Structure formats: structure tokens, C-alpha cells
Amino acid sequence: MWNKPFRGRPGRAVLAVAAALALAGAAAPLSAALSTTAADAAEAQGGGRDQLLPTPEVPRISDGPYAGFQLCGSAAGNPVATSGSPTLAATLESVAPPGTVETPNSDGPRRKVVFEVDEADGKQVVRKQLTSDTSHDAAYQLPEGKLTNGEYRWRVRVMDGATVSEWTAWCDFTVKRS
Template sequence: MNLTRAGSLARRLRAVAAVAVTFALSMIIVPAASAASAPSSPPPSPSQPHLSTSSLTGLQWCDADTPGGRPLSRSHTPLVIASKELADRDRTGMRMLVQVAPPDGRPLLTGEAPYLDTGERRATYQVPEGALRDGEYRVRVRTVDARGKSDWVPWCAFTVYTGEVEKPAVPGALQVASGPYSPFQRCGDPANPPSFSVRQVGILASMSPRDNPNLVGRFEIGRGEEEPRVEPASLIGANIWPGTLPDGSYRFRVRAEDGITVSDWSSWCDFVILP
């Protein structure tokens, strides 16, 4: 009798244990299934895009009220740039999807570029060679990732024109300083040129017309009869790092460029780096 009762008790204990294990497994599996079935939210929409003829020229916003009207590219391979919100820092792998189309036609170009995880989390897409010719276009962007797609932002109208335009004026207001944080000294008196002892040189000029968003300056720095040093084109100035120029007398000049058309060179601006 005792053995029978013991065997019955053992069977009951095994049954209870089996139920407990089944319940424990269900507690593990059910939440995972619920999480998998939860809808994923789409990424935030990017900012309204802006365009640039190249990495050297200024950014042009998609706003007809800005100076010069709609963006104007002086190249057939403009840059399309947009940034996204920083709220969803846990989302990775987000990309900017770009569509370019004629004013009233279907998209003729679709491309994408990753958002760089720095600063504003900006994405830059360059239109490939051969896709555009001179004419009117529109562009729009959206953000995509593995969890969804944002809405498209409104279309942005822009113009591509690589023909002749008004010749830029000769740059004026040439100035020089001993680095970006020092006050600039205006050029113009050869008998009393700007001078300083710090070997980091900053040079500056004013471009016009101001309603041409593609203007950049091309700077040349010379010393006596030596071949001038040509600095990469920039929006308004150039910075020469310490140790690049030894002590002595120098001069620089600048001309305005918009990618195709160039101005005449300015007059030379003399300056001296003291020992």
C-alpha cells in the first residue's frame, strides 16, 4: 500500500513539474512573439534639401524667396544635401533616397547616400555624369532604413545652366591677418603694408555680384620673382598654416570664379611676415 501511494505521489509531482516548465516556457516565448509583431515606426523625414554646384561653392536653399531665386547649378553633376533629426540616435543604417525629375515628368534618376553620423547627420549625393543637361529640374528626398521609409519632402525646383553668364566683378576689399582669430588689416598702401610676426596667414576678399551663389575666390600668393603659390578656391578667403611661409615680404591677389566664368585678377596686396 505504501509503495502504491509513493508511486502515485511521484506521478503527481512529475505532472506538476511538467506544467510548471510549460508555463515558464510560455512566459519566455510570448513576449518575444509580441515584440516581433509590434509595428516599427518609420524614420523621421529629412530637411528640405539644398543644392551646390560643387563642394567649393555655397549652399543654395530650395526657396524661391532667397536671393537669386531657385538654386542654379553651373555643373551637370550638382550636389544634393539634406540632414535629418538627431532624436532617433538608436536608429542605424539610415540613408537619404533622392529622386530627380523634369518639371512635369516622371523621375529620371534615383540614388541614395548614407547619413554621416557627425554634426547634423548630413547626407550628400552627387548627380552622376551624363544624367543631366542644361535645363529645368526638380528634386526630392526621403529617409529610409531597415525599419521603414519617411514621407517624401516637397519637390525642390532647380536650374542647370553651364553657358555664359555675366562676368564676375574683380574682387575687392583685400585684407590679410595673422590667423583666423586676429583682426584683419586692409591692403592698399604699398609704402606701409600689413605686417605681423605670426606665421599663420589669413587672406580675405569680397566677391560680387552677391546674387551669384556659385562665386568662389582663387588666390595666388607670391614672393618676389618666385612662381606664385595657388590656393584652392574658397568662398571668401584662404588660410595658410604655420610654417608654410618663411619670414619675408609677400603679396597675394584673387579672382572670382563661378565654375565656368572668371573675373580679371585683382591688384596685388603686399604684406610682410616679420622674424
């Protein structure tokens, strides 16, 4: 019976095997997509890797409200501050979803911004945590007398509750007061 060549239409068993193979082929990618690890589940629940906010961008320094900003890491070289109280600033990623208008929080601003200023050798001069008035920009004017002539560096990060961004890269700058 098994030695005879197949002639005619396939039997029910052949159709059942073909259907089972087709169904298994379609179900395998679906089951792989549905399987999750503990890390994937934590990420979906708001934990894990998504606890980082975007790193603040465009770190810059200004000598005063009308002086304009010098960008950190530009081809022109390191920024030079000619006053003892330059303003440090960075652009923050907006928390409002694209296409929506961000409304002020009735409890006040939500984001905390941490600025660090070190001497070139790494000795910390200032660590200041502020609350941003907007979710778009953060600025901090160093108090007069904190910096003398010399080489410094600064960086910034933003916190929104338990969610924290990475630090920006260090921005090297020079203070040359007259």
C-alpha cells in the same frame, strides 16, 4: 419614516454612496486612460503611425565642394546649378536620444537615403539609394552628363530598417551650363 426631515449625522448608507461616487469619479479617467484600441497597441509595440522617421530638412543644392549651398524654397527663388553634376543634400534627424553621444554602428551606417531627380514634367532622371555615413546629413553628387540645361526637381527620404520618412517637398532647380 421617509417623510421625516433628516436630523443628525448621516447614516452609513449615505456615507457608502458618497464614497462610491467619489471612487467612481476617480476611477473613470483612469479606466479611460488604460483602455487601448488595436491601433494604440500596435503603435506602442513599434507598429502603426510611429513607423515614420522625421522628414529630412533643409534640402539644398551646391555646384561643387567650395561653392556653398542654395536652399530650396527660399525667397531668392529656385536654385540654379551651373555645373552638370550638382550636389544634393539634406539634414536628417539624429537617431541618438537627446543628451547622448551617437556611437558608430560596428556593422556600418544604419540609414539608407533615397534621392529622386525628375525633369520638370515628372519624367524620372535619377533614383539613387545611398547609405548615409552619419545620421545627421545625406548628400549625393549627380554624375556628370545626367543633366542638361533645363528645369528639374528633386526630393529625398530616409529609411532605417522598416522605418521610413515622408518624402521632402519637391525642390525645383534649373541647370544653366555655360
